[in-house]
Amino acid sequence: MVAQEDKKHQRPVTRRVRSFSESFKCLFKSPHSRGLSPINVTRLPYRSSSTSPKRSSEPARRSTISAQSGPKNSPIRQRTYTLKCRSPGLPTAFKRTRSGANKSPTRKQSVSNKEGEILNAPPRNPGSISNGLHGTQRTRSRSSSISSCDSSNGTTSSSDSQWAMDSLLDNSDSDVTPYRGSKKDTIRSKDRPSSTFIDNCDREALRRATSYPNPLPSKQLFPKGLYTRKSHPDEESLESLPRFVGADVECVIEQDGFKVYEDGSHEHNIKLSGLIAKLEKNDSLPLHRQGSLSRPKLGLTLSGLFKHHKDECDIENALSLLPEESHTKESTESKFADNNDNLPMQNGEDYLKVVNPDASLGNDELKLINSLSNKIHRSLENYLQEKNLKPEKCTSGEASTFQEKYGHPVGLVGAGAYGEVKLCARSRTAKDFPPFETYHDDKYIYYAVKELKPKVGSDPEKFCTKITSEFIIGHSLSHYHKNGKKPAPNILNVFDILEDSTSFIEVMEFCPAGDLYSMLVGKSKLKGRLHPLEADCFMKQLLHGVKFMHDHGVAHCDLKPENLLFYPHGLLKICDFGTSSVFQTAWERKVHTQRGIIGSEPYVAPEEFVDGEYYDPRLIDCWSCGVVYVTMIFGHYLWKVASVERDISYDAFYKEMKRTKQFKTFEELKHVNLDLASARKIALYHIFQWEPKRRISVDGLLAMPWMEHTNCCLIYDST
């Protein structure tokens, strides 16, 4: 729980008004009753804010991003962008393991250098670093930031949270640069970590490790025996995934546990979250308010001992809302076979024809949505009328309880807009064998459990939408491979949704190394930063995860560091599908565009701010990935909102790009070598195109030289 208490999440700035469940309701009606053609029927399940009343707290819609033609239903086009390339400056020092190549530790011989032994030569030209980094405005007055807050739907965007990343990542007023200008604005080099990564010594070893194109042989050339499992406790979860090998090669870079070897491969060593680290020291699991997901109350009253608190999540009695074994598509189908009344029909009889079998939203999901939303609505009514009833199935005694399946709460890992995220653990049994779908150690299997509780006075419809969308999209994406397809290593597994008398509980895979936000905050506090090779690896994983979503008809729409979780050896998982958008269902060939602002402000693409513009949700994901990347590299935002009217840093970027077709910050950005710096810079220009039709797609980005030659700790099968 790194920086758990300090952390203030960027809340989505708004949400689309056409809700997931609303859209699906339309699907459940017969087309004739709505006077729509079957084609129209299938167009509905994407989100749109077209009917969205503009809240006063929403960021002002603007039309100053010039002459954008709406991307409505347009295919993603990839355009080349001509650049005047300038050679980046010569890179200098980075933390290394040892100065002599032959003394370098190998994979077999672990690196045990003390901090004092690590070379960390000063940057050659601190001035150039300063010039290359343009901080964002320091002004943090509440009045200047958005303070939208829709407590009913979790779309809070308070001024505090708007600035949260900066306030955590920038340590003091004095070391932050207003966008450009005087000496006073310059980031003090002593306060900033070095942004250069090469030492004079061992340049040859480093060149071998990072030469471009990279020296790693293709997957096919790896002898089978070279695929190794690493010695992390979660190795079994991942043994099915091919990864680079443990050959006897020198370690040429070490920075905060991230190690790059001479053959170009690398290893991450991300710290376990404090909670797990503590648990693993103990012999037995502590009881964290067993039976309750709620925070322990301070003080003790007699009545409190005997009375069941209405607000407490009664975890012992929580029961799954899913049909047994519903995680397999076949069984879902058979379970629902006799309950087809509300399915989309063609000619009153058949299901709509599946034209896009890869879509994550197909017949099975639709049946599940139908069943779930009925149950959720019923339960919500009970809850809102304070009936405090136990879940229906409780009395039957047939289904296994939460505890049998997922154990009991052992600690708190985070807080979401609708409740807390807790860690649950249960003992391993003979039935548990690798590959595991969630984190485990020798004795226990761990699950992340998210409480979803309707807020007082909240709109039940919105709440229902939120949990249906979050669960169905996560569940269908993470269980896609159950249907004989390939698993998606970068999508968080979502296992189950349960209810008790007061709330709903989503059960997910637990990622023991926390999220990217905490990692960046942790590094910033120590005046450090992610190594660019590590950031590149994360970016490649992120793009692969997003590509998987796009290939299955879903755009995430809220990509940000808080929603990227890690295993200690660097496996990245995308989570939180609560604002995801289904742009193509199984019954559609066409990609649907949408309009309205969605996401968390610093990560929101500029076209979203253009009033009434339709945009392709895949391209807004691509923009957000770019913002996530630069945040990893710089340790702070380049701008806080991609609007020329509202952010002078973004305005300066926009003007500079228009005038010179270059952005100095990107031009001066250093990498371990010039080729990588140049390839990355070109990719960044392709991402940060404010006109969506000029922006590169996630697919296109993965095919660019930068990503193609980025060594990733996972090997992706491109077939």
Ligand SMILES: Nc1ncnc2c1ncn2[C@@H]1O[C@H](COP(=O)(O)OP(=O)(O)OP(=O)(O)O)[C@@H](O)[C@H]1O
């Ligand atoms: N599966 C998980 N494994 C480890 N940590 C998790 C997991 N899920 C959530 N967390 C932690 O809890 C935090 C909050 O969770 P989440 O992102 O789901 O909430 P949220 O985005 O605020 O919720 P919502 O989007 O519903 O408003 C995350 O940023 C992360 O640190």
